[in-house]
Amino acid sequence: MSKLKSLFAFLGVTMLAVAACDVPTTPTPDTPTATAVIPTAPPVATATPTEDGEEPVPSATSNPVISLPDPSGYTWTAFVSGLERPVDLTYAPDGSAYLFVVEQPGLIRVIENGRVLSEPYLDIRDRVGSSGNEQGLLGLAFHPNYAENGYFYVNYTDKNGDTHIARFQVTADPLTADPGSEKQLLFVGQPYGNHNGGGIAFGPDGYLYFGLGDGGSAGDPEGRAQSLDTYLGKLMRIDVDNGDPYAVPADNPFVNGGGLAEIWAFGLRNPWRFSFDTATGDLYIGDVGQNQWEEIDAAPGNPGGLNYGWKYYEATHAYEGSPPADLNAVMPVAEYDHSQGCSITGGYVYRGSALPAFNGVYLYGDYCSGSVWGLLQQANGEWQDQLLFASGAQIASFGVDQAGEIYLLDLNGDILKLVSR
Numbered sequence: 001m002s003k004l005k006s007l008f009a010f011l012g013v014t015m016l017a018v019a020a021c022d023v024p025t026t027p028t029p030d031t032p033t034a035t036a037v038i039p040t041a042p043p044v045a046t047a048t049p050t051e052d053g054e055e056p057v058p059s060a061t062s063n064p065v066i067s068l069p070d071p072s073g074y075t076w077t078a079f080v081s082g083l084e085r086p087v088d089l090t091y092a093p094d095g096s097a098y099l100f101v102v103e104q105p106g107l108i109r110v111i112e113n114g115r116v117l118s119e120p121y122l123d124i125r126d127r128v129g130s131s132g133n134e135q136g137l138l139g140l141a142f143h144p145n146y147a148e149n150g151y152f153y154v155n156y157t158d159k160n161g162d163t164h165i166a167r168f169q170v171t172a173d174p175l176t177a178d179p180g181s182e183k184q185l186l187f188v189g190q191p192y193g194n195h196n197g198g199g200i201a202f203g204p205d206g207y208l209y210f211g212l213g214d215g216g217s218a219g220d221p222e223g224r225a226q227s228l229d230t231y232l233g234k235l236m237r238i239d240v241d242n243g244d245p246y247a248v249p250a251d252n253p254f255v256n257g258g259g260l261a262e263i264w265a266f267g268l269r270n271p272w273r274f275s276f277d278t279a280t281g282d283l284y285i286g287d288v289g290q291n292q293w294e295e296i297d298a299a300p301g302n303p304g305g306l307n308y309g310w311k312y313y314e315a316t317h318a319y320e321g322s323p324p325a326d327l328n329a330v331m332p333v334a335e336y337d338h339s340q341g342c343s344i345t346g347g348y349v350y351r352g353s354a355l356p357a358f359n360g361v362y363l364y365g366d367y368c369s370g371s372v373w374g375l376l377q378q379a380n381g382e383w384q385d386q387l388l389f390a391s392g393a394q395i396a397s398f399g400v401d402q403a404g405e406i407y408l409l410d411l412n413g414d415i416l417k418l419v420s421r
């Protein structure tokens, strides 16, 4: 996580790229053991591996992959192109093979068999404002029971720059949603044009999560990220299946007071992208940094009420103010400085089937440098973090399809898919 370690990681990749033809994936030298990460499995009596040649049986939450793969065997290949500022990609959990891509000016487009359909799924350019680089239609999440209710949820900024969390519904035509079906869940005024967050996703608990930045400007001038009286600089968690327009889950951290009831996590600067590991439910957040440091936060088990430290800390580094003694800030599991990029783009833990060497690996990138890193927790709890790819893209987001395969979105209009060579 230090510059030094990042440098070693980069050198390692470079050397592999130069030297590797048939070099098998090897554990990194500082990985102490080759035992599998099985956090919730019953304790093993000894550390001795089975000697009868049997494969260890991974539990549902284990990572059979114990070391990051040799990236030279994989590449980001062109998937679709010609989009206008694509910023989010997801699928409808209804068994269809369609992919849905969000275009920042206010469209959702459908991808069928690697082809972008000409008719948009949703067009709300009439109410979306995207004059600023960080404004627009920013995030999309389909309801887990979309096949039955046709609901999906978006995170967007309007013509005044203010945030809306809203629900829409599909029409009788599965490829067309109704722009007139908008139901507003939450309106949040924005004091500045930037740092609007934008991510929105259902958690493994069936609740809807969405992230908002600290409001903007620079250095969180009004201290919003640490204030529990504003949605800015937070991750929220709501129950869209009860209440009108929603209910607050009874186990939200501030449901009985102390802060806004919808808040799930705080101390965030601009959590542009976050995701849940579909196998473990663990939460990962890419929180964009201020002057020097970009960070990935991870919350195994996704507990509520975590404080990610901004603006006392920019990643692991003191930023401004004296933290109170009881701060208990959660430090990132990975960080890099601005010699390696400028704005972090959180990604996904790979759980597809085409690339088994990536199973359990969290992939994330940088908007400016196009670098893609892999992050993997080791048996001893340490995180292996390594630069894997130079994508050449302006990475606005990552996305996964229903099969768990992973894509990256280039803000210039392209979507790339990770494949083996």
Ligand SMILES: [Ca+2]
Pocket (backbone or CB within 6 Å): 190, 191, 192, 193, 194, 195, 196, 215, 216
């Ligand atoms: Ca803002």
Ligand SMILES: [Ca+2]
Pocket (backbone or CB within 6 Å): 267, 287, 295, 308, 309, 310, 313, 314, 315, 330, 331, 332
């Ligand atoms: Ca932080």
